[in-house]
Amino acid sequence: MSIVIIAEVGVNHNGDLGRALALVDAAAEAGADMVKFQSFVADELVGRQAPKCDYQRATTDAAETQHAMIKRLELDRAAHERLVARCAERRIRFLSTPFDLPSLRLLTGELGLHLVKIPSGEITNAPLLLAAARAGADIILSTGMSDLDDVRRALGVLAFGYLGRTEKPRTEFFAAAFADTRGRAMLAKKVTLLHCTTEYPAPFEDVNLRAMDTLREAFGLPVGLSDHSPGINVAVAAAARGAVVIEKHFTLDRTLPGPDHKASLEPGELKAMVEGIRQVERALGDGRKAPAPSEIKNIAVVRKCLVARRAIKVGEAFGEDNLAVKRAGGALAPDRYWDWLGRVATRAYAEDEAIEP
Numbered sequence: 136m137s138i139v140i141i142a143e144v145g146v147n148h149n150g151d152l153g154r155a156l157a158l159v160d161a162a163a164e165a166g167a168d169m170v171k172f173q174s175f176v177a178d179e180l181v182g183r184q185a186p187k188c189d190y191q192r193a194t195t196d197a198a199e200t201q202h203a204m205i206k207r208l209e210l211d212r213a214a215h216e217r218l219v220a221r222c223a224e225r226r227i228r229f230l231s232t233p234f235d236l237p238s239l240r241l242l243t244g245e246l247g248l249h250l251v252k253i254p255s256g257e258i259t260n261a262p263l264l265l266a267a268a269r270a271g272a273d274i275i276l277s278t279g280m281s282d283l284d285d286v287r288r289a290l291g292v293l294a295f296g297y298l299g300r301t302e303k304p305r306t307e308f309f310a311a312a313f314a315d316t317r318g319r320a321m322l323a324k325k326v327t328l329l330h331c332t333t334e335y336p337a338p339f340e341d342v343n344l345r346a347m348d349t350l351r352e353a354f355g356l357p358v359g360l361s362d363h364s365p366g367i368n369v370a371v372a373a374a375a376r377g378a379v380v381i382e383k384h385f386t387l388d389r390t391l392p393g394p395d396h397k398a399s400l401e402p403g404e405l406k407a408m409v410e411g412i413r414q415v416e417r418a419l420g421d422g423r424k425a426p427a428p429s430e431i432k433n434i435a436v437v438r439k440c441l442v443a444r445r446a447i448k449v450g451e452a453f454g455e456d457n458l459a460v461k462r463a464g465g466a467l468a469p470d471r472y473w474d475w476l477g478r479v480a481t482r483a484y485a486e487d488e489a490i491e492p
Contacts, residue, residue, distance in 0.1 A: 139168045139359070140166070141167065142162035142165060142383065143361075143385065144162070144170060144384075148210075149391065149392070152214050155210070156217065156218065158387060162385070162405070165402060165409050166409040167409060170222060170227050172229075173210075173231060174215065174232065176237050176238060177209055184202075185200065231248070232251065233263070236263060243271075244270070252274075254277050255331050256279075256280075259288075259289070261292045264292040265293075274325060278330060283350075294312035294318030323356060326356055327380055328357070329358070336363055338364075348376070359381055365398070367411060385400040385404075386399040388401065438468070440463055440465030440466065441475060442489050445486050447480050450480065451479070452478065463488070465490060465491075
């Protein structure tokens with residue numbers, strides 16, 4: 136199965152539907168499999184006096200509240216419908232992240248999406264997780280800022296929802312659902328985990344790609360990467376490390392105002408990342424150690440064989456004085472050298488001529 140590459144617009148449309156549609160086009164042209172937006176109602180997502188993160192203050196008006204910033208970036212239902220239609224036209228899959236229950240209902244109910252992305256900040260939002268599972272959605276769950284216990288608790292909520300449990304939700308019921316073999320089977324069928332470092336941009340020393348292995352071993356689920364590091368190298372490395380999904384922010388112009396543009400790829404870089412991942416994907420192969428089709432023709436050229444060190448007469452015994460190991464395109468491999476010592480030549484050989492078996 137090919138690695139799924141998600142080109143994340145997030146809020147890099149700056150609230151402009153025309154820019155959002157252009158970003159769909161750019162993602163399709165770059166070769167991404169999905170283009171992801173963020174779906175939220177500002178009044179449901181953030182309090183009116185909530186502070187901004189440091190990176191948000193650095194890239195937007197520091198005096199503006201987080202609520203005011205988020206409000207400017209909302210996409211209404213009509214915008215979602217336009218974006219879904221554009222994705223269908225460009226043959227790229229539409230994906231979005233719901234940050235609240237009304238937005239989840241919009242995506243899974245009104246728009247009929249079967250896959251949603253739950254972001255790192257919502258991994259402890261049990262009501263949202265439960266509603267997503269009860270809706271039957273496949274889920275890509277990002278795990279930034281989390282430890283294994285956080286992830287385990289979130290998976291318990293999802294398992295409880297997928298199993299259709301009707302009892303009043305409680306922590307102990309979530310743990311039981313996670314321990315239930317049927318719950319684990321549903322998680323394996325429905326959930327992909329993304330390792331993530333929730334900083335924009337994420338310092339390379341904080342990326343910790345080996346945590347992908349830890350997640351895979353701990354939960355037995357498909358694992359990928361939501362990458363916020365500069366450039367494309369980490370994303371390409373994640374492909375080599377077994378990521379099944381790779382998500383990366385992109386923008387039309389990194390100099391645009393807004394919270395995420397600075398930590399995003401531009402279209403040419405997104406295309407280079409996609410090409411790099413696809414090259415790594417092809418290079419991974421099937422793991423079987425055997426000569427590759429392209430190298431078979433070179434075996435006779437670059438491997439050495441037994442040759443005549445000097446002219447050899449018929450009936451002369453082969454020995455250290457007249458046998459050598461050189462490239463000559465012959466059939467007798469050098470590991471047969473000792474087997475040939477003392478044998479008698481059945482025909483004459485010129486110097487450097489390959490010995491026949």
